[in-house]
Amino acid sequence: xxxxxxxxxxxxxxxxxxxxxxxxxxxxxxxxxxxxxxxxxxxxxxxxxxxxxxxxxxxxxxxxxxxxxxxxxxxxxxxxxxxxxxxxxxxxxxxxxxxxxxxxxxxxxxxxxxxxxxxxxxxxxxxxxxxxxxxxxxxxxxxxxxxxxxxxxxxxxxxxxxxxxxxxxxxxxxxxxx
Numbered sequence: 538x539x540x541x542x543x544x545x546x547x548x549x550x551x552x553x554x555x556x557x558x559x560x561x562x563x564x565x566x567x568x569x570x571x572x573x574x575x576x577x578x579x580x581x582x583x584x585x586x587x588x589x590x591x592x593x594x595x596x597x598x599x600x601x602x603x604x605x606x607x608x609x610x611x612x613x614x615x616x617x618x619x620x621x622x623x624x625x626x627x628x629x630x631x632x633x634x635x636x637x638x639x640x641x642x643x644x645x646x647x648x649x650x651x652x653x654x655x656x657x658x659x660x661x662x663x664x665x666x667x668x669x670x671x672x673x674x675x676x677x678x679x680x681x682x683x684x685x686x687x688x689x690x691x692x693x694x695x696x697x698x699x700x701x702x703x704x705x706x707x708x709x710x711x712x713x714x715x
Contacts, residue, residue, distance in 0.1 A: 542654065544661055547595040547607060554604050555585055555597070562644040570680040571707075578701035579679070582708075584619025586611075586642055588628075595642070596661055598654045606654035608643035610662035612669065615639065616710070617677035631671075637712060638666035640676035655685045667715045678709040686711050 547555060563583055567576050588611075589595035595609030611631075616639055618625030631638065640662050645654045666674055677697065678686050687693075691711035699706045 541600050542598055542605075542652070542657065544596050544598050544657055546593055547590045547597045547609070549590060551597055551604070552585065552587065552590065555590075555607050558604055558607060558646055559584055559642070559644045561647055565647040566645065566650065567679065567681050574704045575706055578704040578706050581701045582618055582622050582625065582699055582706060583679070584621060584642070586615070586619050588613070588620075589641055594662075594665065596658055598657055600649065604646070605649040605652075606643075606645040606658060608655070608658035608662065609641050610666050610674070611639040611641050613639065615641070616675065617641065617708070633670035633672070636671075637673035637675040638662075638669070638671040638715075640674050643676075643682060655682075656689060659686075659689050663713075663715055671715060673712060673714050675710065675712045678711050680707045683709050683711070686713075689713070 563579050564576060567579055589609040594611055596607060597604050598606035614627035614629040614631060615625065643655060643658060663674060676686060691713045694710040694712050697708045697710045699708055
């Protein structure tokens with residue numbers, strides 16, 4: 538990681554840039570591990586959840602003030618999915634005494650992978666969740682993200698592949714004690 542990387546909370550003004558970055562991350566970043574049909578199908582279940590931005594739990598990593606990564610966490614039961622995937626949403630608040638915080642919508646610009654950006658976001662999310670009393674975190678890992686999450690201490694809970702128009706999108710539910 539270079540000293541030029543900074544992290545801050547995302548704002549409403551970032552939404553367009555975040556969406557563009559997510560599209561690049563899905564389309565180019567997942568291309569090494571998914572078929573073209575799976576990449577297209579992934580768009581139906583991945584994307585920006587603007588509720589995270591509104592609640593102040595979504596971060597942007599910048600390199601010399603240029604966004605290169607984003608991700609966040611949530612106190613809500615939704616495990617994954619964007620604004621457009623309404624069937625995946627569950628707005629119920631989690632109980633930190635018994636539930637795991639949710640790590641959500643992690644994306645790195647494909648030209649900036651392997652620079653510590655994902656770890657930087659995970660660390661910030663885990664710190665924030667711990668400060669709110671959560672003892673564990675869960676996430677839904679994509680085929681491209683699972684290696685990072687495993688290297689950061691997340692363990693597989695179960696496979697949770699989803700089907701979009703007959704195409705399997707590989708997903709893995711993962712958990713970590715904080």
